[in-house]
Amino acid sequence: MQRTVTKAVIPAAGLGTRFLPATKAQPKEMLPVVDKPAIQYVVEEAVRAGITDILIITGRGKRSLEDHFDRAFELEYYLREKGKLDDLAEIQALAEMADIHYVRQGEPLGLGHAVSVARKHVGDNPFVVMLGDDIMDERAPVLEGMIRTFEQYGRSVVALKEFPLEEISAYGCVKPEVVSDQLVRVLDIVEKPAPAAAPSSLAVMGRYIFTPEIFEEIERVTPGVGGEIQLTDAIALLLREQTVYGYVFDEGRFDVGKKIDYLRATVEIAIDREDLGPEFRQFLVDLLRRRNLLDG
Secondary structure, eight states, X not given: OOSSOOEEEEEOOOOOGGGTTTTSXXXXXXXXXXTEEHHHHHHHHHHHTTOOEEEEEEOTTOHHHHHHTSOOHHHHHHHHHTTOHHHHHHHHHHTTSSEEEEEEOSXXXXXXXXXXXXXXXXXXXXXEEEOTTEEEOTTOOHHHHHHHHHHHHOSEEEEEEEOOGGGGGGSEEEEEEEEETTEEEEEEEEESOOGGGOSOSEXXXXXXXXXXXXXXXXXXXXXXXXXXXXXXXXXXXXXXXXXXXXXXXXXXXXXXXXXXXXXXXXXXXXXXXXXXHHHHHHHHXXXXXXXXXXXX
């Protein structure tokens, strides 16, 4: 098995019901965060980490995902004729940033099933799984740190973030054994435990690096609630066969599948932009003062 990760899998077959009615006729992954769709942030993160081969798992009604990362010759011609060369270069770069492939999940049978669809494409190689609802700030190189961990140990790695116990039931949760400041050995993993039953306050976030053996474990998983194949259950089985590590981070993640985090991501990313930040920051200060929500 190779010791470098060059492949990524991005599950993007969900229905996006938390954002209805906006997602009735467009994929949730195409909802804009400032001026880029959410999934573009995920693809750009993969490319920054050195990933060159990306498989996006899609479903019905997701054709705009493919169109977004494809060439658009009519638009390119228009931009060239109008002298909008910066815009032209930006949209051309979308089609050239990585080798992007697509396959349909067919049925929404859970995250574990979505990952299993990638088996033929991934083969016997290690690979990254990146959930489209989680976007990472460029200043939080979580994926790069996970890849370094894999290259050192040659074992699967999951991203972990500490949460208050009252929120832990929304996530997978691990029982950790400390290796270093940012690294733990995963001793056990459970899906959405009740706070009183949680093995720790470390929750699994939407970034994973897997050895190819994960596919064999997914095949062994029994469907759970709603008939879904849980990726967490497959990781629990993998733990019996080989070590799994957890890479712990604390900042830079936005869950844009939640409305409040979607709004937070839009604001935080916008105020950091050189072209938008100064004016937008001033607008926010003025708004808070007008609403009597800011002292001074």
